[in-house]
Each structure stands twice: as structure tokens, then as C-alpha cells.
Amino acid sequence: MVYLTRREHFNGAHRLYNPAWTAEKNFEVFGKCANPNWHGHNFDLYVTVKGEPNADTGFVVNAHELSRIIRREVTDKLDHKNFNLDVPELQGVQPSIENLVKLIWRWLVPHLHGCQLHCIRLVETENIYVEYYGEV
Amino acid sequence: MVYLTRREHFNGAHRLYNPAWTAEKNFEVFGKCANPNWHGHNFDLYVTVKGEPNADTGFVVNAHELSRIIRREVTDKLDHKNFNLDVPELQGVQPSIENLVKLIWRWLVPHLHGCQLHCIRLVETENIYVEYYGEV
Amino acid sequence: MVYLTRREHFNGAHRLYNPAWTAEKNFEVFGKCANPNWHGHNFDLYVTVKGEPNADTGFVVNAHELSRIIRREVTDKLDHKNFNLDVPELQGVQPSIENLVKLIWRWLVPHLHGCQLHCIRLVETENIYVEYYGEV
């Protein structure tokens, strides 16, 4: 069993705020992340799959094929987008990186064949990242 | 003459588009950067000053003092902001990183004493950055 | 269950040596790390916690709150300090990064609420780091 990780990128804008709260409470909890005119990040996405290396290719998965799947199923839906406004699956959901990794997991799982999704890691800044292993 | 560089960060949202052009022309020139709902980046800002090390301190400039000036004069005005909407000095100006470094130079110059501003470097992604040396 | 990691920094000085050994034996085991006048490092500290994202905030933990706790309970006690001389909890203990991560774990555990401490990673140089998961 070998684990292979592929990195992809996307940039996006978002705003953290809870519409059930006052502006004051939102700023108290989310700080500058609640600014009404949005802010954004460069996101680094690391997708880890696991499996047995294939005898003919030596690959757990063809990394170029994996890259194409991640772009089609994930980064094309998020890149240069506003997560609050442009992503139907995030309507009514706080677009925190915690909720993003869970969504990315759901998007990817049906499209991986011959290997198993192990971890989604999403890096928001050099100081903060999250990981999701499909645990519920 | 020694050159000292201090790094600071900010995150922001922007959109590249020219209101004098059609939507088609904007997408042709700016691609996804023209998306109407904004996108954003983590920006790394490197400020380089030059001068003679002070005999008492060994410093060209006190780096903590320099950091406070950069935060007050620059990153407080840009961090978690929308460069198109929230920055008065960018009204009517394309918020490209080229125009940002020129603005940051103008913001900083009056506040540096005992050393000389040498270069503003602004890193937008790991693949693109700009530098400005005050050349006109 | 989502894992969130927050990075903090500290710089410090230390010396690795065993007072029960001769100077020769100390240099044989610890090399230049036994130099009597100390040496130091930039340390990168990564704290990983795990939990369910909160429905109101989308957060496993508020990363700014987590940062404040790490600074108050850990990095304020280590930053710009001499680990052999200035840290009461390290008296009589070798200030190796292995022993530091175990101490940092003990310092943090009582102060985390609503999420669980998962891992302490401490990076001493680009070539060496240690991790501790609370295993005894």
C-alpha cells in the first residue's frame, strides 16, 4: 500500500459571516474575515490516494490522470470564484476551509477508480491548513 | 551601504476589468481574473531599504519599527480589503500588481527616515511577482 | 472530523550536553551542539487539533483564538529564550526537540476546549523535525 499526493491550486474570494448574527457579533467572531466586500486567498490543495502500485506502470494512479480529475471535479468549480456567491453546494453553508475540504471529498470520491481517497488537505495561508480523512 | 528587506503579508480581493470594454474583450484580455464576483490572493510584500548601519545599533533601520510603518501605511489599508471597492487611491485605476507596487512606494516614501527606500516587491502567486525601484 | 493546523514561530538558544559525561563524550555524541557558548534556531511550531466544524461558524476552532492560546501558553515561554537556563520545566531535562514537543503538548492540553489536541510538530531546520501525538 503506497500513498500518492498530488497538489493543485486555486484562487478564490470568500467572506465569513453568519446572517443570523448582528454585524458586531460577526466582527467579534470572524474579525476582518467578515468584511462585506470580500477578501481572498491562494489555496493549495493536496489530494492523497492510496493503493497498490500497478505491475505494468508502477503507479498507484496515473498522476496526470489524477490531476485532470481534480481540475474537472474541483478546481474548475472553485478557481477565481466567489465561494459565497458562485458555488451552489455552498449556499447556506459557511465557506470555511473546514467545510470546503468536506465538499471537495464528496466531489472527488465518485471519480476515483483503482485507488482509494485517503486525505484532502487545503492550505489557506502559510500558517493555517485543514485535513479531512472522510471521518464522519 | 547595506540593503535590508522586511516581508509583510496581506490578503485581498480584486477584479481585473476595463469598464470601457465589452465583457467579451475583458474576458479575452483578463481571462478568469475578470470574473464579476471577484477573486483573491495571499500577497507577500517585500520592502527593501538601504543605508549605512548605525554605529550604536548595527541597524540600517530597526526592523520592528519598519514593520510597524509598513503595517500602518500599507497593509492596514489593503489587508482583507477589496482593492476595486475599498481603496480610494485605486479608484479609476486597474488594481494590477504593477499599479499596486507603485501605490505602495508612494505610501511608504514619506515615512522612512534615516534610510532610503530601494525596492517594493509584491508576490501574487508562486509564479508571478513584480518589483518597483521608483523609476519613472 | 476535520483536522486544523496552526503554525507559530519562536527563536531560541540551547546546548545539548549531559553533565554526567566528560567534555569528550559530549562532543562525541552531540558534536557542535555541545558548544559551551550555545547556538540557536528558528523553530516552526505546528499545532494540529481535531473536531467537528461548528454549525454557526464552520470552524473546528477559531484559528485566531488558537493562535492566542499557543502564544500565551507556549511561544511566550520559549521565544528568544535559552532553553537550558530560562525554562523552569526543562531544568534537569535535555532540551532536545523530542523533549520540547512533549513539554509543549503538556502545556497546551489543558487550554483547548471544544476540540482535541492531535499533534505537535516542531521543525528545527529544513532537514529535521519531530512530531508527538500524546502517545505514552
Added chain:
Amino acid sequence: MVYLTRREHFNGAHRLYNPAWTAEKNFEVFGKCANPNWHGHNFDLYVTVKGEPNADTGFVVNAHELSRIIRREVTDKLDHKNFNLDVPELQGVQPSIENLVKLIWRWLVPHLHGCQLHCIRLVETENIYVEYYGEV
């Protein structure tokens, strides 16, 4: 139980192709990696071991000793080599990074004493890496 990771480097050349296939099939599966005149990479190798810190040294393992073992048993056999031509253990084996980490694991295990091999991570580019935990 503390985990210690040591990084080492090597550069090498390789070619991914399956001699049982046509040139067309090889290019279809391996793309430019099948180029007959080889290509190469800078490889970052991370070796993670686990154990109890020693009471006298504070070390899970002496990192300089670990470095010497990795160089003698692994990187001296791979550095500035052609993995297809120069590595006897890879004859008849696809020199993918998946197969390399399994080989590196087998090379290292007999030489680690007083601690346990936990993980081999091999980074081929900033976008792709593999990990092996000895799982069969």
C-alpha cells in the same frame, strides 16, 4: 513515543516505459516521461522513525547518525545515477517513485536500531510525492 524525520537529497535520471508495450502505448500512458533519452529530478527524501527519547541524550535517534545511515544505504546508491541502468535492485522494475519508496524501505529497515522505521516520503516535484509505511 516521538516521531523524528530527517530529510536527505539525491538527483537522478530515469525513464518510465514498459518494454512489453509499443512506443505509442508507452507515450499514451507515460507521456513525456517515456522519452528515450531520459529525464531527471531533484528528489527530497524524508525518513521518519519513531521511538522513546533516550534519557541520557533526549534523542529518539541521533539525527547525524541517521543521516549517515541514509546516505550509506540509500542516497549513495541513487545520487546522480540512472535508476533504469545503474541500480541492480530495479532491473525489471518500473522506476516509479512508488517502487522507489518500497525499495528504500527495504534498504533501510535492517540498519535502524533502537528506533522503528515509520515512513518513507519521496518528493519528486513540488506537485507530486509518495509515502510508504511498510504496509503489504
Added chain:
Amino acid sequence: MVYLTRREHFNGAHRLYNPAWTAEKNFEVFGKCANPNWHGHNFDLYVTVKGEPNADTGFVVNAHELSRIIRREVTDKLDHKNFNLDVPELQGVQPSIENLVKLIWRWLVPHLHGCQLHCIRLVETENIYVEYYGEV
């Protein structure tokens, strides 16, 4: 005048040796880089151009356009190639990074319009890089 830098990548194999010398002399001068079966690297290429930001776009150069030019004129000719065998312009030339940056400069200059080529930086490992400013 603003300077814009764009990064691109390529991987390749090469061998440093002088056919006019004995094998001994080659190993004495080039060390493991003279290994007959080649070795390789991940190369990071940074291209810096300078110019006045355009009033309509805010750009010194459209970075996506610049990327396309670099790929077509440079990295397509070097990526996954053997520099000694596959690059006609390097026949009879030592494929050192010093000679590579001079070649890359010559390849790019005729294709840049509306801005000026300022610097080619080529990073071979995290410890070695070269820069060329067109000085003869």
C-alpha cells in the same frame, strides 16, 4: 518602470564532461555530474521583463501571454529532454546552467514585444542558481 517575473518549470537530464579530457580529469573537475548514464534536475526558470504598465490593462505584459511564449520558445525544447543529446543549440557546448541561461536569453529576446527582457534566472537545486542580464 516596473519589473515583472514569471516562473516556469522543466525537468531534464544532462551530463557534464569534456570530451577532450580523460575520464579521470572529468571526474576530478565535475565529480558525480560526469556520470556516463546521466542525472537530472527539476529546473525553476524565472523570466523578468521590464516596462511601463499599460494604461488600459495595468500590465507590463500579460503574464498568461508571457507564459505561453516561454513555454513555446523555451520549456517545450527542454522539458523531459536530455540537454546533451536532444538540444541542437547545445551540440558542442557544455550544458551547464551558465550556458543554459545564455541560450534561453537568445531564444526569448526576439519574441518579447512591448517590454524588455531584463533577467533570466535558472534554479538547479535549492543551493545553486544562475542569473543572466544579457551582458556580453
Added chain:
Amino acid sequence: MVYLTRREHFNGAHRLYNPAWTAEKNFEVFGKCANPNWHGHNFDLYVTVKGEPNADTGFVVNAHELSRIIRREVTDKLDHKNFNLDVPELQGVQPSIENLVKLIWRWLVPHLHGCQLHCIRLVETENIYVEYYGEV
């Protein structure tokens, strides 16, 4: 004319304080850097030389030879040392990175033949570095 840069490392301890000042004034100017029991850093040293590539080797300078000179003339004198106590040339001099780069320049210049020293860059943390070009 091509510029070649070689990176080397050293770790060290230092303390910034001015013996002519009170403890209060020292803490006001130097902050935690004035702590009496020292602190330390991982230093990255980048040495840039310039020259014409040699026709036989393709090298401005043999990078392994350059590395040996830097280690012998510079990093062996600073690595795992206390800059205030262990470096004779720094007696009576503030061991700031500004003064360190000037000292490193003086140490290296007499030992470079066939190329010219162009720049010494010394990186103290990911947020602060200095450069010296020999300007007086």
C-alpha cells in the same frame, strides 16, 4: 557575464545590546533580542559571484569549490557559535546581520579567483534578510 549564487547554512546564537546603554534603553531599542541569555537563528547565506563561463567547463566557478571556500572561510567560523563571544572579528561590534554581511564579504574576497564577488545575502528569518554589494 553570468551570476552564480551558492547557498550555505549556519546556526548561531547572539544577543543585541549596547554596553554603553542602560538595560531599559537596550530593551526599548532591541526588544527581546537583548535577552541576556542569548537567542539564535538558522541562517541561510547566499554568495553571488560573477564572471564569464569558462570554455572548458561551462562554469563561472566550480560550485563545489566555491562551497568549500565558503565553509572554510565563513561558516566554519560561525556555525554553532555565539557571535558575541566566539568570533574575534566581532569583538566590540554589534553582531547584527548588517555587520555580519560586511564581515563575510571581507572574509571571502581574498579567496575568490577567476570570478568576482558580487553580493552577500544573509537570511535571518523568513521575514528579514540583508544584502551587501561591497559598497562603501
